[in-house]
Amino acid sequence: MFSSGNTVIAKIIICFTFFLVLAKIKVNGIVQGVGFRPFIYRIASHLNLKGYVLNLGDAGVEIEVEGSKEEIEKFIEFLKDKKPPLAKIDEIKVKWADERKYKRFEIRKSKEEKREGISIIPPDISICQECIEDMEKQERRRNYFFTTCTNCGPRFTIIKKLPYDRCNTTMDEFEMCEECYAEYTNPSNRRYHAQTIACKNCGPQIFLKWDEKIFEGEEAIWKATNLLNNGKIVAIKGIGGYHLACLADEKGRAVRKLRSILGRPQKPFALMARDIKMIEGIAFINDKEKDMLLSYIKPIVLLEKKEELPYVAPGLHNYGVMLPYTGLHFLLFKKISCPLVMTSANLPGRPIIYSEEEIENIGVDAILFYNRKIWQRCDDSIVKFIGKQPVLIRRSRGFVPTAIKIDGATNILATGAEENVVACLLKDGHAFLSQYIGHLQHLETFEFFKEAINHLAGLISFTPEAIACDLHPNFLTTKFAEEMAEEKNLPLFRVQHHHAHVAKVMAEHSLKEAIGIAIDGFGYGNDGMAWGGEILYSNIAEYERLCHLQYHAMPGGDAATKYPLRMLAGILGKEVEDFLIERSKVFPYGEKEVEVILKQARNAKIKTSSCGRLLDAIAALLDICHVMHYEGEAAMKLESVARKGKDVLHIKPVIKGNVIETRYLLQQIFENRNKIRKEDLAYSAEEYIANSLAMAAIQKAEEMGIKNIVVAGGCAYNEHITLRIKEKVEKEGMNFFINKLLPCGDGGISFGQAAVASMLIGNKN
Ligand SMILES: [Zn+2]
Ligand SMILES: [Zn+2]
Ligand SMILES: [Zn+2]
Incomplete structure (x- = not known):
């Protein structure tokens, strides 16, 4: 009795095990062009599963596998654990269905039509070690400059449209030779379905x-x-x-x-x-x-x-x-x-x-x-370390078009500011940032900007439902946004520059409330002034300006950016007249110009609270930089000098009402310029700026019962300033945040604009 019962159970188990089921699996993430299909082929064959795998038009992958449920579950585990090094899985959807009696497992031709879901092609990937070795060992690839495989090579820069197949890339002009084709069609080869496959005989020359x-x-x-x-x-x-x-x-x-x-x-x-x-x-x-x-x-x-x-x-x-x-x-x-x-x-x-x-x-x-x-x-992308933290100065090759997760369901196009422009397309909780476009002043760059947006929109099947841009009325990015909003009858969100900076950090770290320190060169303020040293409260959707660096005249507007001595005149006025005359060779009109500058300083209508301009003025005062040849030059050179200094001035932060005093700082440096090493003066100045910003932010955070302090803007690349703020904030038991996935400067600001717009739309609905 006992033994026959056991047999029945065994029979049931056998029946159950051999009862075939079918799983329809959809994988989203970076799964095209990274050797994902051959990988699927290999694990399916290994587990003796039948069915197929194919790339979908939206860059996801569709799989059907048939076999025992147990083996299919193992397959899904392998899928997650053993995926190719460059693949990134965001989502796996599994639906169970009845068997279809597939005879084998195969890799099918890609589907052209687009479907729901968010997936994206991988970024350009540097050559892998195996390909470097092939350039030594394989006769057809010996010293061949364009050796690549499924694990490496260009992607984003060659893809015209999805799905990622050779015919949709700029490799379409090169017909594979017999040997390459054999590799391309052999699932056990590293170059199986490598769309960039090439050799001396058939590839680019x-x-x-x-x-x-x-x-x-x-x-x-x-x-x-x-x-x-x-x-x-x-x-x-x-x-x-x-x-x-x-x-x-x-x-x-x-x-x-x-x-x-x-x-x-x-x-x-x-x-x-x-x-x-x-x-x-x-x-x-x-x-x-x-x-x-x-x-x-x-x-x-x-x-x-x-x-x-x-x-x-x-x-x-x-x-x-x-x-x-x-x-x-x-x-x-x-x-x-x-x-x-x-x-x-x-x-x-x-x-x-x-x-x-x-x-x-x-x-x-x-x-x-x-x-x-x-x-x-x-x-090329650029990374700088602030302490142990890598921060992005430029997010481009190798990153683009990888998406960043963000809350929000509306499709939003955010256009950025004017410098280091990068566009942001928000779709289904993912932010897709374009490659680095540059400074949007020339027509040619503007054309590139539009073309990059169109291309990215095509890759992710994006249609905007709302537009976000900077508050500055004259930026090309603003005008572009206005035109598109009008043409397509879409809501337009004008986001104040420093609000966007702060929101960009908050959205990346999923913060609901924070005090933000936004320090940069220039952003249009809601009072028409040039902001740039701001302490804000924000809940992403909105902001309140709590405190800022002291306003100073910007004699000659943009000319004060090019000639930091002008900024110095804007801060110290007549006190530095002789100092300016001694250096008047710097100005195109020499000594006469000094007179004009001082008059402009007295009568200036536009004032600035910019941290960048303040650092410029200090660099000018210490004779570190008198003419700016590139963005951030004076501040960067000041940082380089300050690294060799220490704090000797020990100036206590002076905060009056909601203004951080900075004129006093410049006076102190001016008075001590012949007595103290410029390295120490430079360091002391940065120390004062960091301490006073930190103190103001901490005070406001305490008053409002907020625990999070974020730092953003181009001046956050100053390691001394940012690390000092971090130290002060953490000493008070508060949390410090900076962008890790996006540039601190304007290269990430479109993400902040999109975050603000998304939150405002979400609040309304
Ligand atoms: Zn390779
Ligand atoms: Zn070939
Ligand atoms: Zn900025």
Whole structure:
């Protein structure tokens, strides 16, 4: 009896185990172009499941697997735990259904139609170790500059539309050779369905144009290294546009020449080094910085200088350095044994150059290019460490178009401000930020801005339901937003600049209420003044201005940004007349201009509370910077000088009503300028600014019973100021926040605008 009962149970179990079920699985996230389908094929085959996998038009993946329920559950576990390194799963939906009696497991052709759901193509990924090895070992890929696989290579910059298949990329012009096709169709190969698959026989070809001659293939590369080693300047076509490259050696002759060609005397150039060892020769580097440099994103990381390479980053304490991220970069460093300047090729204020025609006009010695189009331009990303925290200065290649989670159900397009513009498309609780566009003043950059928005909108099937922009009436981004809102009859949200800065940190960290310290160069205030040193209360939807840095005149408006001595005159007026006259050579009209400046300072209608302009004035007073050649120059150079100083002035914060006194600070520095080292004065000034901002914010937080203090804006990149505020805030038992996923400066402000608009819409509904 006992034994026969057991048999029955066993039979039932067997029946149950072999009872086939079907699971319809939809995976959203970064699952296209990262080797996801071959991975699915492998685990399905391993578990003996039948069915299929295919890419959907919205960038998600659809899977049907048939087998025992137990095996399918194992399959789903594998799916989560063993996914390819670059895949990112946001969501897995499973529906159970009746069996369909599939005979095998297969990878099916992509579906064209778009469906619901949010998925997105991956960003551009640096070359992987296996591909580097293939460039040594595989005959067809020996020294082949465009060696890639499913785990690496360009993505965002080559995709014209979804689904991510070769025919929808700029690789469509290159027909695979038989051998590549065999790899492409073999599920056990690393290049199975690698849309960028190529080899010497069938893929893009490289050329060097030099001295009216054209060199081809490997010869082009070796010739280019030869020219670089001889001090020539070579334009090199990269993933998202052209770089201008030259040797950064101890003499700096080539770098100086590059500066004169570009008419760019001061702006720091990024460097590329062969490996960590080469970086260690010129800069200090810790483990966190090393990890960041080696990550698949391969951003530019700001590192403290060890050796001064002339003309690379004048007046600054750090270099921006990156490691090779394409096969071509690795090949160049086979024959180059010192760092290269690798700066984006662009004319001032214009987007990065990506076409062969345009690069001809730059006036370089030679051009190293290949015959595959770049579909979307994309600049290198830049990361700086503030203490142990990496912060983004520029979020572009390697990040875009990866989404950031945010609350909100309405589709919102946010257009950003004027500098470092990046657009933000909010859809289904995801914020998609465009690549770095740049300073939106030139028509060409404006065209790039519109084109980038259209492209991104196409990739994520986005139709705006509301528009958000800056409060400034004259920004091109505002005008664009106004026109679109009117044309499409959509609500328009004008978000005050510093409100957006604060909301950007709050939304990233899911904070409901906070006191925000927003410090930057300039933002249009609701009183018509130029704000930039603000303590705000915000609940994301709204804000209240609680306190700000003292207002000062900005003699000559924009001219006060270009000539920091003007700002100094705006703060100290007649007191610095002689000081200005001694330095009047700086001004286009010399001594006469000083008179005008002082008059402008007395009669100024527009005043500013900008932290950036305050730092500029201090830099001018300490003779660190008298003319601004690039955004943030004076403040950055001040920071570099202050790093070698200590606090000697010990000025106690002076806060009167809702104003943080700063004129007094400048007076103190002015009086002590010949008695105390400028390093110590610079440090003391930063210390005062940090202490007084922290004190004001903490006071307000205590009064209002709020525990969270956030810091945002371009001046937050000043490590001393930000770390001091953090220390003060945490000492009071409060929570300190800064952006981790977005730039602190205006490069992330569209995200803040979208967050505010989204919250206002949500509150209404
Ligand atoms: Zn690879
Ligand atoms: Zn081939
Ligand atoms: Zn700003």
